[in-house]
Amino acid sequence: MAIKKFIIRDAKRSDLKELSRLAKETCIEAFGQVLTNTQLEEQIAQTRSEDYFNAILGKENIMLALSENQIVGYVQFGSLRSSFKNSTKNDRELWRLYIDSDNQGQGIGKALLETALNNPDMKKAKNIYLDVWDQNKRAINFYKKQGFKVVDKNKWYIDGEYILNYLIMKREQ
Numbered sequence: 001m002a003i004k005k006f007i008i009r010d011a012k013r014s015d016l017k018e019l020s021r022l023a024k025e026t027c028i029e030a031f032g033q034v035l036t037n038t039q040l041e042e043q044i045a046q047t048r049s050e051d052y053f054n055a056i057l058g059k060e061n062i063m064l065a066l067s068e069n070q071i072v073g074y075v076q077f078g079s080l081r082s083s084f085k086n087s088t089k090n091d092r093e094l095w096r097l098y099i100d101s102d103n104q105g106q107g108i109g110k111a112l113l114e115t116a117l118n119n120p121d122m123k124k125a126k127n128i129y130l131d132v133w134d135q136n137k138r139a140i141n142f143y144k145k146q147g148f149k150v151v152d153k154n155k156w157y158i159d160g161e162y163i164l165n166y167l168i169m170k171r172e173q
């Protein structure tokens with residue numbers, strides 16, 4: 001398989017329809033087995049819909065990887081969404097990193113992660129946190145290779161219902 005060329009840039013208003021499509025698709029791939037259809041629809045509406053991206057564009061960091069003019073991956077990052085054990089408000093968080101399934105394993109995830117970590121606001125932070133489902137071995141291995149270490153674990157609940165265990169990983173800069 002030929003390695004595809006890709007570019008990385010900030011998301012623009014005109015990208016949001018396609019970004020939302022990719023975000024929904026990768027959300028279903030990631031969580032389709034563990035969430036009910038109603039929970040999945042709610043997650044998508046709250047965190048992957050065009051309305052959601054429209055509301056945060058320009059306020060939060062969203063960067064895209066594009067290959068042949070198609071969005072093949074995205075990363076979201078910024079302030080801590082919740083406090084982690086021993087974290088301070090000057091730390092930062094990698095919120096979401098998703099690569100389209102046809103384009104994984106080609107260096108795109110690593111390039112998007114490096115771009116996020118090189119953002120001036122992220123560079124100033126002492127620690128970068130993220131959370132990841134404890135069954136997502138591929139992502140855990142990927143993050144370990146990029147210098148993140150498991151520092152804690154927690155459980156994800158939706159409306160009081162247990163969904164899954166996740167790991168908290170931290171990279172000291």
Ligand SMILES: CC(C)(COP(=O)(O)OP(=O)(O)OC[C@H]1O[C@@H](n2cnc3c(N)ncnc32)[C@H](O)[C@@H]1OP(=O)(O)O)[C@@H](O)C(=O)NCCC(=O)NCCS
Pocket residue numbers: 026030096097098099100103104105106107108109110111131132133136137138139141142145
């Ligand atoms: C996890 C994910 C972001 C990785 O992105 P990717 O584009 O597939 O990974 P890359 O091709 O950039 O790989 C970068 C490095 O990680 C390594 N890597 C990737 N998958 C790995 C695995 N399963 N085990 C060990 N190392 C792995 C690669 O070998 C590569 O190493 P190198 O730097 O020595 O060349 C991507 O697979 C993905 O989007 N998965 C589905 C969504 C997801 O799980 N997101 C994270 C949720 S928190």
